[in-house]
Amino acid sequence: MAESERHRFGLNSREAWWEDPLADPERNGPDRMRWPLMGVVFLLPFLIPVTKSLAAKPEVTVQLVVTGALVYAYALCYLLFPFVFRRSRRVKLGFGIGMNVLGLATVAASGASPFILLYGTAVMVFLTPAAWAVIVDVATLLTGAVLLLVAGKLGDDYGDLVTVASVTLAMFFMANLIRAVRRLELANKEIATLAVANERQRVARDLHDLLGHSLTTITVKAGLARRVLESAGDIPRAVEEIREVEGLTRSALSDVRATVSEYREVSLSAELVGARAALRAAEIDAELPHAVDNVRPEFQNTFGYVLREAVTNVLRHSGARQVKVRLGGNWLEIEDDGTAGEVVPGNGLRGLTERLAAAGGTLRTSARPGGGLLVRAEIPLPEPRAAAPAVRAEPAGGLA
Template structure:
């Protein structure tokens, strides 16, 4: 992760030096509507004296026209360079190199101050990868120094050349800072998107676990009440079942509200009580533990989810006549004798696997030899302290 961070936000890795700047759609360089005005303001200190020198010439010659074209082509490139940010890398490199060559040509033709090289070196810094900016700008400054020497102006102009080099270096680091800030903004947007996605997945997983179990139990109990009324006409028992349906409905509504607000907690002991009632209503023999004291406290919540989903699947799909639940300090098993012949992992089992992964555990489902499923959730036993002897956890069990 640290390597990735250096690559994206700094120049501490080789890849970062060759990375295209502002390649994201949201990071397209300077504002292309405002820049021409600002660009003209920046160019005036160069264009005004250059234009005056051209006008002052007594005769218009081919060389004078060529020098004018060179000067204004250089200025025009500076004005339009924001449009080059979205170009492919070869085109951007060609544009930046061309600007530096035009700047050197202007210095050679006019014999003016090396300050004008700054327009080309700045464009290269912001337009090209950092490595290419160094490769192009450093030779440009060296050639500028050579031109000053050939013109016999090195003693007078070397200070200006040092100033150009210093400003270019400052812009180099400024450009890298701008790139880092923009990439951090994109990273923040990505983090926000991932947070929203994770929250949606959490709510979807919780609602699936909650409503799947509650609605299945309500369906079973409502069906039992109907059968009681149709077969035996036992109104008191039917009324009792309907009261339990009402209670389950209110509890489910409360759980939905708690899930949305992220305050809902699952209790393994409460899930055992609910499983016992649901299996009894479905006329399935239940072999369940009477207590959960032997389960480590930090695992009781994820095991509660496992128990809830496993019992829901038994009620929905298995056609089982008997269910066994066993508990250990770091494991839980739910076994049924239903008609399942293969393991089908739906949203519920995938959600349980994610919950267990969060605490370092695993979920395994397998088909029993005589039919039915065995679901086992297990979290690796933590290493005991050297001074504390390991104690083997015995499962709590018993007939309902």
């Protein structure tokens, strides 16, 4: 069976055949208030001729009473089956099997057309999982054929039995189409929920990367300005640092707005400038590249986030006195000589791992033998496309 056919009615797995119909429990099944009225309309073509036939009997007998009880019990089950939709699978299965048995007993006792079996087979299709509907309805139709054969009416009523089988098959596909639509509704709700969660995670990750670095740099520069005033009283130097703090706060506010609106782009070259200023303010010797031309353009945005978070971690946690940053076409390394112990991934490292994973890359952190931490981000290069085979031109007309 083709893939599209297997998925057509949502029965593309063994579990889908045996599971309960998926639907909202608050609106599962026909409306309880309207269905009895509609059910009576559907039952009239069955009840009117059978009732006339029973009323035409000259006397009341035990067989007549039993037949009447079967007929109206079968009709009552058809009217009440929506009330079983919210019950357990066992109850629904027992109700459907019992209704089909009542239909067969009604055919056997009253001699009615096998067309009345359609009420029971239809209920089974809409009430139970697909596998149980197939098993019970096929057994009901085969038993009905045996009853007609024993009564000598198979030739006359064969057409009605085929009609019941055809209509039941159409309802089977309709019921499973409804279930497939309900599965899609549930899937759409889940997709919407995941989209909201992913957007929240994106904003949280971006704000962490942004504010963590900006606030850390602001703290370092404000501390430097305080130390300058306390130790040397160098007011011009302190004013310069405070001006840079003011610029950082304005830039951070602008970045927050851009991050929330998803318009913010990170530049690796700008992050190098910011890292140099932040490390200088923290009195950390920084060995940084002067250009980013050797880094592939499509990787610079991601590596900008890596550099920002790594420098923020150095300023916050490492106690380092020296930092080295090395760049390659598809990799970035940040190395410090701090006192890093066991590497415990926090929100920042987890966010960077997610960013690199989205680009197909990896992030590795490891403690250096002499102390400090090495962070390496790498993104695999795209595979080169195969060159088109060269075609040699031949002289026209076959001339040498």
